[in-house]
Amino acid sequence: MVVVLAVSVRAEEVFPREGWAEAPNPLASEFAEKGGMLVAYMGPYPKSFNYYLDQNTMSAELFGQFYETLLAQHPVTLEMEPMLADRCTLGGDLKTFTFHMDPLARWSDGTPVTAEDVRWTFETIMDPKSLTGPHKIGLERFEPPEVLDEATIRFVAKEVHWENLLTLAGLQVLPKHAFEGRDFNLQNFEFPVVSGPYRLGEIKEGIQVSLERRTNWWAGELPRFQKVANFDLLRFRFFEERDNAFEAFKKGEIDLFPVYTAHVWANQTSGEKFDRNWIVKQRIENQNPVGFQGVALNLRRPPLDDLRVRLALAHLYHREKMNETLMYNAYLLHRSYFEDLYDGAHPCENEPIPFDKEKARALLAEAGWQADPATGLLAKNGQPLRLRYLSRGSTDDKFTAIFQEDLKDVGIELVVDKKDWAAWTKDMDEYHFDLTWAAWSAGLFKNPESMWASKEADRPSGQNITGYQNPEVDALIDAQRTEFDVQNRHDLVRKIDAILAKDIPYVLLWYTRGTRLLWWNKFGMPAAPLGKYGDERAAHAYWWYDPDAAADLAHAMKTG
Structure with a gap:
């Protein structure tokens, strides 16, 4: 299990904490030398290198080399360290954050990184015209920042939230003088002024x-x-x-x-x-941290808005067979959306969903789906049970073929719609799918809001791709916002996980450590x-x- 330090707070606290001093990175080698080239693999060509416009691991890696955050985290302890800002003061109300920019911080053209750059970045992300959907979520908790002087900026949160400091500290600052006056939604592949390495x-x-x-x-x-x-x-x-x-x-x-x-x-x-x-x-x-992968089900449209249909699909995905025959039993089968929150002290009690065609047939019959002799498919109100699987490559073909045959055997037609990355992304941005394969990485600090809150179900280009909504989960998400003790937060997230496991927004697949x-x-x-x-x-x-x-x-x- 990943043991994560809580971001604890007390009145008028300064980050980095008292006693912090510059020191070599404990994970870097003293023998490292500059020079040479590394050629690394990335997936399909992204629609943008701008992480604020295209939130995926590829754009995050590229953008992170160009633009730095206000504060950094120690690579071992995760304590806050200076970056573009040399310090942040948290007020006693737990809602006021004052950042002081490092006087040494410079853009690549030699101009200083200022508080005005920070303000402009915030306002650009929050501009309703900016296609920065997922990045608005955390910043929505703040009033527009106030520039106190060239080197100082103050943020005031609308609410107390354990993640507020992390959200602001992780803001990747952009150069106002390089982007102002341009259509930010078109800033995809040109970044003439940077601050990073x-x-x-x-x-x-x-x-x-x-x-x-x-x-x-x-x-x-x-x-x-x-x-x-x-x-x-x-x-x-x-x-x-x-x-x-x-x-x-x-x-x-x-x-x-x-x-x-x-x-x-x-x-x-x-x-x-x-x-x-x-x-x-x-x-x-x-x-x-361990993320999860699964077949995402679009709950916004029938028949996937019916839990019985979703559970039937889960019973028809033969994970055990696939793991044994295609993957050499190299994987563990998912029972959770938050696998690394479970250990000997906190065993996962989510019930596994085994392959079971008879159970699936019974669930579908209960949901009103009956065989149509004319088509060989299940039908309801004259409509056949036909689902569109949105695919973006051949990696999942062998798994989908097995799933497709098992669905066919019970009277469900799975139509595979294969598209390239760009077309797949466009459909996903508009939630134009029934099923698709999705894999999500995990953060060190668990915040379920962006993926599981009801208010995120219809945010364009958001992370709640399934359109999941549940008032009970919303209440738990609200409760964890003001919980600064990481173990107590984990308890709340485990409760959310138990509900998700029963609601089946995804057919969970497998993972490896x-x-x-x-x-x-x-x-x-x-x-x-x-x-x-x-x-x-x-x-x-x-x-x-x-x-x-x-x-x-x-x-x-x-x-x-």
Whole structure:
């Protein structure tokens, strides 16, 4: 279980806390050197590199290299540390947050990062015309900020909430002078002024993007950052299909490849390149939070607004068979939307949903669906039970085919509508689907509001993609807002989880702990290769190019 520190508060508290001092990053290696290039795999080409406009892990990774937050968190303790702001004072009312900007903080064009940049960023995100839906959720809790002077800005929250400090601390600040006067919704692939360790380099649309390390990064000489952001060039290759990306990796066109498929890990990671350790294969475990994946069900439309139909679908997804025959029993079957909140002291009591066709048939009959001899499908009020499955690639084809056959056997037609990433995203933004495969990462601090609150069910481009609404869950979400004790919050989230498990907004699938990683043996890395809480993306920050190892690799491959 991930043990997370609570963000505790008391009257007139200052962050970082008293006694904080600059020190080297404890997870970085003292042997790290600057230089070289890392080529990493990314999924399909996103519709935007602007994380405020396209909330996914790809845009988050790119945007995070360009734009920094007001405060950072210690990579081990998670305590607040300075970033663009050197301190934040929390008032005794627990609602007033005053940030003082670091006088050293600079944009890449040499101009200082000011309180006005912070105010402009907030107002841009909250502008009703801005397509920044998910990012509005936390900031809606605040009044418009007040600029006190060039270096000081004050936020006042409308309500006490445990996440308020984290929300403001995590605000990625944009340069007003670079974006003002432009249509923010069109700022997708051009970021001429940045504050972070990398700037945008060459873009080959649909193929790859290069990020260039900034030698004049304002924070680069601080002890915390001297042994991170080591690569001179970070290059990200985009592929619609993971199989194609894996082939490119084996050819040496990609340096680092996370393996999400048990079949690939078990059957396609042997041979000379692997046996001779030219390619390193390693499963890395740390305290990276566990997310969930499942088949999302659109509760906004019939027949999926009927719990009996949703439960029937869950009974028709043969997870056990798929895990055994397709995935070598490498996965654990989900029982929860918050797997890492359970341990020996807090066992998960959610009932598993086994494959059971007879149970599914009974549920569908109870819901009024009867066989139509003319079509062979179940029907109700003259309408056949036909569902549209929105797919964005071939990764889930083999699972969907099994599901499709089992649905057909009980009289349900599953129509697979396969689209590319851009078209899939457009349909999802408009909630134009019945079913789709969705995987969600998890945060260290659990806030169920954006995905499960009723008020989020119809937010454009939001995270509540299923349209889930439940007053009982809303009440628990409201209760956790003012709970500053992390263990008490976890108790409330476990109650939410128990309700979700019965309401079935998703057909939950499976998960694994740890990161299965392959890389060409030419890099150095710290003792904890992915940090304490990170996944494969941590390599971009902590690893470095080792010219001696690269020379040894080249010699070994040449001589055999």
